[in-house]
Amino acid sequence: MATEITQRELRNNSGEIMRQLDNGETFIVTRHGDPVGELSPLRRHRFVNAHLAVAAFQNAPPVDLARFRADLDQTASQDITVPAE
Numbered sequence: 001m002a003t004e005i006t007q008r009e010l011r012n013n014s015g016e017i018m019r020q021l022d023n024g025e026t027f028i029v030t031r032h033g034d035p036v037g038e039l040s041p042l043r044r045h046r047f048v049n050a051h052l053a054v055a056a057f058q059n060a061p062p063v064d065l066a067r068f069r070a071d072l073d074q075t076a077s078q079d080i081t082v083p084a085e
Contacts, residue, residue: 002026002038010039 005027027039
């Protein structure tokens with residue numbers, strides 16, 4: 001849930017608000033009590049440790065590699081076409 005802040009709070013406390021954005025907080029900025037904007041953190045790509053990735057897929061169903069390859073071959077062509085000049 002977003003925290004409501006005034007335009008003045010944004011101006012006076014911008015450093016603290018930026019730190020809270022880094023921590024995932026979202027803000028609704030108001031002016032004279034009316035909402036005028038929303039500040040939300042960007043979703044950054046983060047490195048995932050290999051052990052965590054393996055653990056996340058530990059209970060995933062097995063992949064039939066022959067069927068997977070057949071599906072790929074049916075969907076995506078490997079033929080090289082040269083455009084006509």
